[in-house]
Amino acid sequence: MTALEVRRLSVRFGEFRALEEVQFSVPEGAFVAIVGPNGAGKSTLLKAVLGLVPYQGEVLVYGLPAGKADPFWFGYVPQIKTFDRSFPALALELVVTGLRRRWPFRLSPKEKEAALAALAQVGASELAYRPLGRLSGGQLQRVYLARALIRRPRILLLDEPATGVDRVGEEDLYRYLEAYQKASGATVLMITHDWEAAHHATHVLVLNRRVVGFGPPERALSEECLRQAFGHVGHAHGLFVEGGRA
Amino acid sequence: MLEALGYPFFQRALLAGLLVALLSGLASPFVVQRRLSFLGDGLAHAAFAGVALGLFLREEPFWFALPFTFFVALAITWVKERSGLSEDTAIGVFFALSVALGAVFLAKARGYVGDAMGYLFGSLLAVGPSDLLAVGAMVLLGLALLPLWGPLAYATLDRELALADRVPVVFHDYLLSGFLAVSLVLSVKVVGVLLVAAFLVIPGATARLLARTFAQMTLLSLLLALFSTLGGLFLSLLLDWPSGASVVLFQALLFGLALLKTGFSGEK
Ligand SMILES: Nc1ncnc2c1ncn2[C@@H]1O[C@H](COP(=O)(O)OP(=O)(O)O)[C@@H](O)[C@H]1O
Ligand SMILES: [Mg+2]
Numbered sequence: 001m002t003a004l005e006v007r008r009l010s011v012r013f014g015e016f017r018a019l020e021e022v023q024f025s026v027p028e029g030a031f032v033a034i035v036g037p038n039g040a041g042k043s044t045l046l047k048a049v050l051g052l053v054p055y056q057g058e059v060l061v062y063g064l065p066a067g068k069a070d071p072f073w074f075g076y077v078p079q080i081k082t083f084d085r086s087f088p089a090l091a092l093e094l095v096v097t098g099l100r101r102r103w104p105f106r107l108s109p110k111e112k113e114a115a116l117a118a119l120a121q122v123g124a125s126e127l128a129y130r131p132l133g134r135l136s137g138g139q140l141q142r143v144y145l146a147r148a149l150i151r152r153p154r155i156l157l158l159d160e161p162a163t164g165v166d167r168v169g170e171e172d173l174y175r176y177l178e179a180y181q182k183a184s185g186a187t188v189l190m191i192t193h194d195w196e197a198a199h200h201a202t203h204v205l206v207l208n209r210r211v212v213g214f215g216p217p218e219r220a221l222s223e224e225c226l227r228q229a230f231g232h233v234g235h236a237h238g239l240f241v242e243g244g245r246a
Numbered sequence: 247m248l249e250a251l252g253y254p255f256f257q258r259a260l261l262a263g264l265l266v267a268l269l270s271g272l273a274s275p276f277v278v279q280r281r282l283s284f285l286g287d288g289l290a291h292a293a294f295a296g297v298a299l300g301l302f303l304r305e306e307p308f309w310f311a312l313p314f315t316f317f318v319a320l321a322i323t324w325v326k327e328r329s330g331l332s333e334d335t336a337i338g339v340f341f342a343l344s345v346a347l348g349a350v351f352l353a354k355a356r357g358y359v360g361d362a363m364g365y366l367f368g369s370l371l372a373v374g375p376s377d378l379l380a381v382g383a384m385v386l387l388g389l390a391l392l393p394l395w396g397p398l399a400y401a402t403l404d405r406e407l408a409l410a411d412r413v414p415v416v417f418h419d420y421l422l423s424g425f426l427a428v429s430l431v432l433s434v435k436v437v438g439v440l441l442v443a444a445f446l447v448i449p450g451a452t453a454r455l456l457a458r459t460f461a462q463m464t465l466l467s468l469l470l471a472l473f474s475t476l477g478g479l480f481l482s483l484l485l486d487w488p489s490g491a492s493v494v495l496f497q498a499l500l501f502g503l504a505l506l507k508t509g510f511s512g513e514k
Contacts, residue, residue: 050410071412083404087279088457094403101411102396103403105461131458 001062003028003155003187004049009057011044017209018044022057024205024214026187031177033198033217034191036207037230042191043079045207046157049189050076061155071101075153077144079160079191085133091143092128095119098150118150119143122176123169137164145173149180156180158190162197174200195221250483255373259489262373263436263475265381266445269388269429271471274450275463276422279402281333285322285423286443288337288344289430292318294439295344296431297365298351307365308377312431318344319427323420368438368490381432391425394418399460437490448497449474455504470500 004026011019019041026032034042048055051067059066061073075098083094095115096104104111119125124142127135135143141161148156156177162170174197181188190201198204204220206213206229213225250256277283296314300307318340325336352362364372401408401415408415426446433442453466478493485492 051412052406052409071410074410076407076410078406078410081404082406084279084402086454087403088454088460088463089403090459093459097400097407097411100396101400101408101413103399103460105395105464 001028002026002060003030003062004189005058005060005063006045006049007058007060009045009048009055009059011041011048011053011055019048019055020210022207022211024211026189026203028062028187029181029185030187030203031181031201032187032189032203032205033201034189034205034207035193035195035198035221035229036212040208040229042207043159046076046159046189046191049157050074072151073154075148075151075156075186077141077148077156077158077161079163081137081140081144083132087133089132090128091119091124091130091132091135092116094132094143095147095150098147114150115146118146121149121180122146123172138166138169141165141173142169145176149176152184152186154186156186156188156190158188160191160193162192162194170194250480256479256483258375258378259373259436260476260479262378262381263479263489263493264472265378265385266429266433266436267449267471267475268385268468269381270433270445271449271468272388272464273422273426273429274446274448274467274471275453275460276398276402276450277426277446278450278454279460280422282426283443283447284334284337285319285426286430286446288322288341289315289319289427290434290439290442291341291348292344292427293431293434293442294365295348295351297434297439298348298355298362301362302351302355304355308380308431308435311434312428315427315431316424319423320420323423327416327419364438365434366439367488368434368436368441369488372435377432377435384428384432388425388429391421394421395464398422403460437493438488441490441494444494444497445471448494448501452497452501452504455501455508470497474500 002025006022006024009019009022022045036042044053047053049059049066061069092115093104095118096107096111099111099114116125116128119128122142122145124139124146127139127143141164145161162173165173177188180186192198198221199217201217203215204217205211206220206225208229212229213220277286292315293311296311297307300310322336322340325331326333397408397413398418401413401418405415430442430446433445437445449467449471452470453463457463457466474497475493478496479489481487481496482489482492
């Protein structure tokens with residue numbers, strides 16, 4: 001079964017074309033690593049799937065238009081944690097929003113148990129009752145990941161989840177993801193700058209505003225593909241003009 | 247002092263004050279966390295323009311202040327959502343427009359400036375039975391909006407997560423603005439235009455200093471608002487101080503105590 005089908009997806013911010021005619025399709029249970037230079041539109045792609053930016057084209061999730069899919073199907077870990085650090089909140093409460101889609105006034109014993117288990121799953125038990133605004137980047141990654149996992153999503157959308165996480169933590173992270181995927185059969189899309197990790201994926205999407213390569217790691221991470229994606233970084237302006245004429 | 251409770255005007259003022267405290271205490275944590283204190287000020291001045299128009303037309307000012315303030319609240323939100331201008335810029339524009347309109351109306355309503363003073367600083371005596379009814383109705387509406395606490399708090403913490411979870415964040419922004427506008431206009435009789443924004447800021451700010459969770463912050467804010475209104479109104483009666491000012495001074499005192507308690511440590 002196809003978990004995610006993206007057809008001729010284009011995103012514009014004013015005149016700027018962040019994504020153009022992006023097209024690929026992800027089978028259920030795949031682990032897709034998304035790589036590409038800064039500003040390639042990687043984060044924008046995940047946001048389009050979640051309906052956070054307006055787009056042209058089609059995004060189908062298990063055959064349904066993404067906007068009609070059950071929000072509980074998606075587990076999202078954003079790249080930039082935009083939350084209000086002065087908001088009085090415990091890490092545990094944020095994790096519970098993964099179950100509720102609203103802020104909890106009080107936690108039921110069941111929710112508390114589930115949230116503690118989710119935090120334990122990502123090695124962050126000791127963070128449960130810490131104020132959210134006081135956590136470090138790496139600690140936040142774990143809490144956000146627990147929040148994404150607690151709803152047992154069919155599709156995990158992870159935007160550079162290893163950024164800020166220490167070396168040991170990074171290895172842990174990939175182990176949690178693998179374990180979750182094995183247990184649930186979920187599909188994972190992960191933006192990463194770690195090519196080592198990308199080599200372990202089932203699929204790699206090389207992105208630079210357009211799809212430069214999509215397929216098994218050995219093919220997508222070929223020198224040719226990577227030169228095409230990253231070699232143009234220095235000529236971003238040229239690319240933009242070319243896109244502007246198209 | 248307790249015999250004051252026997253006077254109908256004081257009973258009315260006390261009840262109206264407590265109901266208003268309930269509304270503002272509930273809204274205040276959102277105002278504080280969403281950094282909307284300037285919106286409170288902007289809406290207070292819109293209420294002033296509405297009051298001035300009412301005085302100019304020699305009609306009940308409340309019925310002009312209410313729709314005008316409500317409209318300005320929605321307009322500010324609309325400009326913010328649509329234009330990419332920051333909220334404080336949108337507020338600044340409507341703030342100035344409101345004060346200018348209010349000044350023109352008041353100038354043309356010469357002879358009624360005495361009434362205007364009552365609206366600027368609030369007056370216990372000004373609370374009539376119909377005001378009480380209006381505030382009561384609004385509290386019922388506030389209770390009906392209680393289920394929105396969860397989604398509103400979620401979007402307050404992290405708008406993008408809430409949007410990704412398909413919370414109707416923008417619609418809720420309008421609802422909150424509208425709710426703030428109506429609560430604020432209802433508070434004007436007791437507190438006055440100049441101080442009404444404090445009602446929306448200080449209880450939440452004090453609660454923020456003491457709370458570890460947003461639920462605690464909301465409950466504390468409610469309690470602080472109610473307690474300050476009680477304390478302030480008795481103070482006002484006892485010392486013959488303006489009612490709104492007394493309540494706000496009481497709120498500020500509690501804020502100061504909370505600040506001392508946390509020892510300026512920034513803990514919590
Ligand atoms: N909300 C926005 N408004 C305008 N431009 C944006 C917005 N979001 C992203 N962009 C631009 O789109 C491009 C792609 O951004 P992004 O998807 O974050 O790249 P990355 O591949 O590094 O994650 C960048 O040039 C960025 O400046
Ligand atoms: Mg990015």
